[in-house]
Each structure stands twice: as C-alpha cells, then as structure tokens.
Amino acid sequence: MTENGILNITSCDVGFSINGTNYTFENVDSVTIEDPRKGHLIRGVNSTSKRGLAYKEGTGSPYVVTAKLRSVGVAIEQLLAAQFENSERIDFWVIDRKTGSNKFFKNAALQNAPKQLNITEGEDSLDIEVAVESFDYNADYRE
C-alpha cells in the first residue's frame, strides 16, 4: 500500500540497473534511507529572539540507502563488486509491484563491494548488505 507515501517492503521489488539492464534482489529484508540534510535553529547568546535563525547542514552529503538482503547469488555479488572496483554508477530502486509507487536513487555509488557478513551457523550466514550513496533521489507515489 502506498497511502501517505509509505512503501511496504512486503509488496516491493528492490533492485538496480546498470547501463539499462535491470537486476532484482530476490530476498530483501529491509531498505533504510538516510537523509543527511538537517535543519537547525540558532540564536545569539543574548537570548532575545524567540524565532531564531534557521540554517541547514549536510546539503553537500548524499542520501545513503542500505538494503539488508539474504544472499544475492555469486553472479550479482561479482557484478556489484566490479562496479565498486571501477567506481561505476548504478541506479538503485524500490518499486511497489501493485501500484508502481517507487523510490529511485540514480547515479548511485556503491559504498563497498557487497559480501557475506557472517560465516556462521544459522540464518545470519545469509546476511548481505548493499549500501549506495546518491544525490539524485526521486520518489513517485501512485494509487
């Protein structure tokens, strides 16, 4: 459902595109989006202003998108590793498969080469994380 602009991961496809070719992650647990921009208020230490002065920080920093996945397969892992090594860009996307509502992060750079995080017994051994940074974020909500 995308009421109020909320995407539910259970009805979303998550993936990425490289040079016009699309790849979908089969097992996605969550996608977190970190917006670096923060608005603050400040006033002079003489403390007379009740309104204060507004300013922003972090506008020069990118959005950081982190997808927690369960095993992506060797081929995709190696593809993303190559993109990371070559500093190539990808388009990262989350799309509601019923409505088409989406969040796109274009010209994104991988923060690292995705790899298995835990070599252990149990489901944790399947954990993989893909994190990208992008300045080109666009959300499109549809009913």
Added chain:
Amino acid sequence: MSDVLLQYAFKVTATTPTPQADTSMLRQALIIVKPKEAVPATIVECDSAADIALLTDNTDGQELLTGGMSSVLVLPSADLDVDAILDAHLNEFYTVIVSSDFTTANVDAADFGDFAGVIAYADDDKAWLKTWAVTSKHIGFYSVTATKAKNLCYAMGKFLSSVGWKNQQYIEVPYDDLVATNGEADSLFNDHISFVITSPEYGKRLAFFGNAKAITAPYVLKEIEILTQSEAVSYISANQPAYIIREAVLLEGALNKVIAVYVDNGTIESGKVVITLVNDNFVATGAITLTEPRALWRVNASLVAE
C-alpha cells in the same frame, strides 16, 4: 561457428544489445537547386564548393559549407515536384532549403511528399514570408535579391554544425540584406520572419532565426523522439520485460533519463514520460510531455531617470 566440443561443454548464448539510433540526419541539409545541362535529378553529397558547382550555377549551397557543415546534399531539379525523390531518402536529412533558383509561386506549388522536417526559403516578399512562416517547421528568411539565400544558408550551416542546439543569436553573417532601421527590424521580428540586421558598429548580424518557435525547437523535439524510441527498444531487448508494473516503471525511468539530459543542460525546462499498462498483452501506453525549447532574442527594458 564454434567447435562442437566447445559448444557441447560450454554453451554460450550471446546477447547483443541494440545500438543507439543514429541522429546524424538531424544535422544534414538538402538544398534544391536548378541543374546545369545534362545533370540528372538525383541527390548528390557535396563536400566542397567545387562539387556543388559541377551540378548547378546556384551558389547558395556553398554558404552551408562556409557556415561550418562538412558536407551538404544537393538535389538538382528543374522544379519542386520532388516528392518521389525525397520519399526515397527521408532518413538522410531533416532540413530542406529551397534555393533562390525558385520563386514563391514555385514554393507554393511544391510537393515535398512525406518529408516532415524543416523547410526553409529566402525571399524579399515580406507578406509572402509572413504567411509561409506561420506553418510549423517553415522558416521564412528575408533577403534582398542580390544576396539570394546566402545568409539563410550560412545561418543554417552554422546552426547545423554547432555543438549542441544553439539558436545562433546575433552571429555575424557575410552578406548585407539592407535591414538597417529599427522599424523594419521590429516589423520582421513581429511577423516571425528570420532576417539579418546591418549595424554601423557590429556589422551584419543575424537578428532573428526561427518562426513562431525557436529554430532549435523542431530539431530538439525530433532528437528526443528518436532517442526515447531507441532507448525503449534497447531496454526491451536487453531486459526482455514481462507485462508487469515493475517493468513499466523501470522503462519509464530509462526513458526519463534520456529527457533529463536535455533538462539538465537547459535545452528544455521540463519533460516526463509516463508508461501505463492497459488491459492488453504486448502493448503499453506511453505519454511524453515536454516543454518546447525557446530562445531569448530581445529584452524590452525601461529606463527611469530620477
């Protein structure tokens, strides 16, 4: 063909992506001229003034090369019933220039077939040019008899050979069309007739180039059309998409990337593609919305002395 053992042990299915469509035809122009004796009515590619001179006595087309084009297409024809010839070469050029060999009556009676690009003509009949320039993709250029279509060809040569799509505001041109008063210049501008102004200080300058729309408009819109079509074909062949919403959204994203290039470099203000799946198989519906390219030629300012 691969060795049978190689194919047996390690079968490889290669996928060749479709190449991007060629847009070079947008930068090519065809000029129609009257032929010299025994010259056949076929399109010839000329890359020098000497090549053109072999086909015709008309010298307008040479200015396309002087303006910067590396080659031009020349069609020597006794008249403007050129529909059959143009229809056989529609993917080779997007601009047709009718040379000064032909009159306004010839142009009125012309048959350009299915050609859907820009048609340009120069004359000294302002009333005729005003009517001609009303039609979308018609460029009417004011010139005096002595200069024929030389300034038109020079300006078009500059335009088609420049990097990107630029409106050529106030470029220097080689010939004097004797427009030297503000009254006459305003009149031509208001009638959307392209023309050259002669300034005592700045010399001969292109003072307007286009019609009711900027000269860049038809070319940019056609280029976007070709590139979005090409991107759609490339996307479908690379991704072999199913008829599902996700694929429609991703195709939209790929096509909007094409348009974003023109928005980012300021050629157009905005543009958007929307792809919708309908109750059908195989065919989706697309809507492309673009703002038209515009050009800034003049500024009207008021000065208040206090």
